[in-house]
Amino acid sequence: MPELPEVEVTRLGIAPYLEGRYISGIVIRNSRLRWPIPADLMRQAQGRMIVAVNRRGKYLLLDCGEGALIIHLGMSGSLRLLKSDIPNSTQSVELAYPPDRHDHFDLILDNQSVLRFRDPRRFGAVLWQSGQAEQHPLLHHLGPEPFSENFNAGWLYQVSRGRKISIKVFLMTNRVVVGVGNIYANEALFHAKINPQTAAGRIGLLRYKRIVQHVQFVLSNAIKSGGSSLRDFVNSDGKPGYFQQQYWVYGRAGEACRECGAVIKQIKQGQRSSFYCPVCQR
Numbered sequence: 001m002p003e004l005p006e007v008e009v010t011r012l013g014i015a016p017y018l019e020g021r022y023i024s025g026i027v028i029r030n031s032r033l034r035w036p037i038p039a040d041l042m043r044q045a046q047g048r049m050i051v052a053v054n055r056r057g058k059y060l061l062l063d064c065g066e067g068a069l070i071i072h073l074g075m076s077g078s079l080r081l082l083k084s085d086i087p088n089s090t091q092s093v094e095l096a097y098p099p100d101r102h103d104h105f106d107l108i109l110d111n112q113s114v115l116r117f118r119d120p121r122r123f124g125a126v127l128w129q130s131g132q133a134e135q136h137p138l139l140h141h142l143g144p145e146p147f148s149e150n151f152n153a154g155w156l157y158q159v160s161r162g163r164k165i166s167i168k169v170f171l172m173t174n175r176v177v178v179g180v181g182n183i184y185a186n187e188a189l190f191h192a193k194i195n196p197q198t199a200a201g202r203i204g205l206l207r208y209k210r211i212v213q214h215v216q217f218v219l220s221n222a223i224k225s226g227g228s229s230l231r232d233f234v235n236s237d238g239k240p241g242y243f244q245q246q247y248w249v250y251g252r253a254g255e256a257c258r259e260c261g262a263v264i265k266q267i268k269q270g271q272r273s274s275f276y277c278p279v280c281q282r
């Protein structure tokens with residue numbers, strides 16, 4: 001499933017080609033995604049200029065000034081930017097890149113390039129929000145971004161008091177911090193030397209400082225590496241990420257810890273697999 005680094009890599013890839021361009025058309029081949037694509041999307045979006053391509057958690061936000069197109073990649077979604085060799089020819093894009101059964105949505109720009117949304121499992125979303133994107137019900141409750149000033153040890157310490165939930169599940173709670181999915185929570189806790197089963201309310205301020213530092217460290221490295229290519233993820237030019245080559249614990253159950261040599265363990269937490277070193281992580 002694309003997590004924050006994969007979504008940010010996608011944003012960085014498409015932003016230079018979308019910002020400042022006008023939406024000239026929309027093609028909906030299958031509106032039945034996780035939430036139906038709005039039937040009036042063409043009326044809402046056509047003719048608007050894309051002012052900026054932003055991200056909130058795992059949501060991509062195509063800011064059109066008085067409204068925004070909200071895109072979520074779901075479990076298996078990806079975006080590809082398709083460009084015609086013939087100026088002003090959408091038809092040449094269709095001929096050069098014929099859509100397959102999982103290409104559900106095309107956003108056509110005024111230079112006739114196409115942003116194509118592919119989603120084999122149809123757990124993604126293409127939605128419209130009038131006004132500010134953050135007013136959408138899917139976004140207004142989200143916690144701070146992991147690279148923002150609001151994500152700090154004081155915040156984590158405050159909201160964790162009295163919480164018996166494990167620190168790993170706590171970090172994956174969107175009201176606490178957005179975008180720290182399963183892979184990166186595992187990796188950050190390894191580098192912070194904290195057992196993923198530790199209750200969030202038992203962690204002190206100094207250890208939360210370590211957690212913040214290593215959440216940001218792991219996410220930054222993942223973005224630089226193009227994200228993780230598990231299952232279907234590719235970035236906007238169709239290339240896979242390779243951060244999975246740098247995993248210290250994730251997916252390495254039964255293997256030796258790269259730091260101390262102990263055997264990496266695997267457990268279930270909140271219906272997700274957790275991986276940790278029983279010696280390094282206390």
